[in-house]
Amino acid sequence: MKQMNVTARQNMNIQTKQDVMKWFEALFSAAWVQRDTTSAGIALGNIIPLYGAKTAAMETFCRLLWGIFPVIAGNNQHTINIADVFRLIAEGTDPENENYWGDLTDFDQRCVEMTVLGGGLALANSEFNKYLSDDETEKMVVWLNQLRAVELPRNNWSFFPIIVEMGLCLSGHPYSQQVIDMHFARLDSYYLGEGWYSDGHNRPRDYYNAMALHYYGLFYSKLMAERDPERCKILRERASAFATDFLHMFAEDGAAIPFGRSLTYRFVQVAFWSAAAFAGIDTVQMGVIKGLVLRNLRWWAQQEMTDHRGTLTVGYSYPNPTLAEDYNAPGSPYWCCKTFLILILDETHPFWKAQEETLPDSRRIVPLVHSGQLVHHDRINHHHYALNAGQLPAKNYNNAESKYCKFAYSSLLGFNLERSRFGIELNACDSTLLLSEQDGYYRGRRASTESITTDDHIFTRWSPWPDVDIRTWLIPLESGHFRLHIISTGRPLESVEGGFPVPLPDFSQPVFDDQKCLLINHQNHLFSNIMDLSPSCKRESTMVISPPGSNIIFPCSSGVPILKYDIEPGIHILASLVNAGKGEFQECRESPEIQVGENQVVIKTNRTVYEFNISCK
Known part of the structure; x- marks a missing residue:
């Protein structure tokens, strides 16, 4: 597959699954070549957040995995060396390895980033079995289990242990239903009705509704439908109600209304719609969902969001550290990779077969x-x-x-x-x-x-x-x-x-x-x-x-x-x-x-x- 250049603003004609795959592979490759052998991560710059350089490098790597796991689970053609990717996972979760990511503490950024391994176990467990030894897998599971014993902020973070426990469950490892139930009870207490959550009690109602609370909820509802049907039904109903509101945040050219924190995650704005397609939400027609995702990706492809290396920068439409949050590291923008969940859908899926549709006529x-x-x-x-x-x-x-x-x-x-x-x-x-x-x-x-x-x-x-x-x-x-x-x-x-x-x-x-x-x-x-x-x-x-x-x-x-x-x-x-x-x-x-x-x-x-x-x- 021919590599795409992402080092400059360009009018990319992103219309097909292959186009999206090329774009992800280009973004991944530009970051991947920056890694070194001294850490199980990717260090992209010298702006170090409060959680330190080592965890910042881990963050870059783990956020890229939100795209990697759908790519391999969807049997996509690619040139990524998956064995090397799993080597970093094995090193980072092995306490005897010098590149070990470390033991968790309360309110730890690593609690955020480890979530993708739970998602990966749920989507692509066979790849873990292929590339990790039994001993390496056991060490990874022990490391993931630390999440049960630490304190987390009372907000969207409650989905992190849920996704990890789900991954353990679906991959045949011991898991804690008690942890799942406890954190869903917290999340339910944040629910406001009509599809909307607050991000914690009396906290903002912003893009975290879409890119976190509903994204993880739809992810869970698709994969746990047989094991937890009642809860999955509720999650789908809430997301369906939210969808009819959320589509109004997007303009006809694909641009979204920028509002709230974490705007540097850029096209994570449409990760909700990728999850909606994955979960089969039908409140909004699939052609409309496809249009929302692809128009937004095309809008972002026209922005100057990468540096000369092709790596994403902190900013919005251009590199702009003034926009950063105090929890942003150089690799933080790669949370946009959650949008690449659509790459797990094969070419015959209704999302890819549908004609791209414009936004439905709406009230003024x-x-x-x-x-x-x-x-x-x-x-x-x-x-x-x-x-x-x-x-x-x-x-x-x-x-x-x-x-x-x-x-x-x-x-x-x-x-x-x-x-x-x-x-x-x-x-x-x-x-x-x-x-x-x-x-x-x-x-x-x-x-x-x-x-x-x-x-x-x-x-x-x-x-x-x-x-x-x-x-x-x-x-x-x-x-x-x-x-x-x-x-x-x-x-x-x-x-x-x-x-x-x-x-x-x-x-x-x-x-x-x-x-x-x-x-x-x-x-x-x-x-x-x-x-x-x-x-x-x-x-x-x-x-x-x-x-x-x-x-x-x-x-x-x-x-x-x-x-x-x-x-x-x-x-x-x-x-x-x-x-x-x-x-x-x-x-x-x-x-x-x-x-x-x-x-x-x-x-x-x-x-x-x-x-x-x-x-x-």
């Missing part, structure tokens, strides 16, 4: 109530984005406010990452309302004291200072969206409200219209507009230029149209019409009418009349 506005989002398919502006109520993870993840708390997230324009709290240019002011005590340090929405997501609007209440109370409404329109903020403040503040970011690859090209607060990038045919509709004040319109590497999709500087206004102590009403997209800018087709009463604001759009209570209670 789709509420995702459990994640606090309204997905807007803005067909007028060719813009696919989600209005967002905001979530605050219990752990203070890197750039959590940029990743979870903005008013909107766009598959077309991405979002900006904060570089500093000082100075508006570094503050990632896109899709936010930022406030400052005129000292250059800004605060935006972080935690909300109230949050309501309905079928046609989002309401949140937040307090950046003890004496500042802000109520925010987000309303999607036929094109663009309307924002309303009622601010009660006991202190004077500078306010800055931003629209969507637009890339500025050439400063001589963009056009900014300060009358409309409109930024146009003619080179990429993109625009962003935020129009002030405040009933009792006039805000200044200008543009902020964020530094290169701020936006997660575009590596160049980005421009954000903003509205500025100085607020005195008291109650203030700020309103705006926000519009962005691709193609020629068009004036918004509706301009909401605002009527302010003593305790009520009435918003009249072309379709709906909204009445909001604005009393201070």
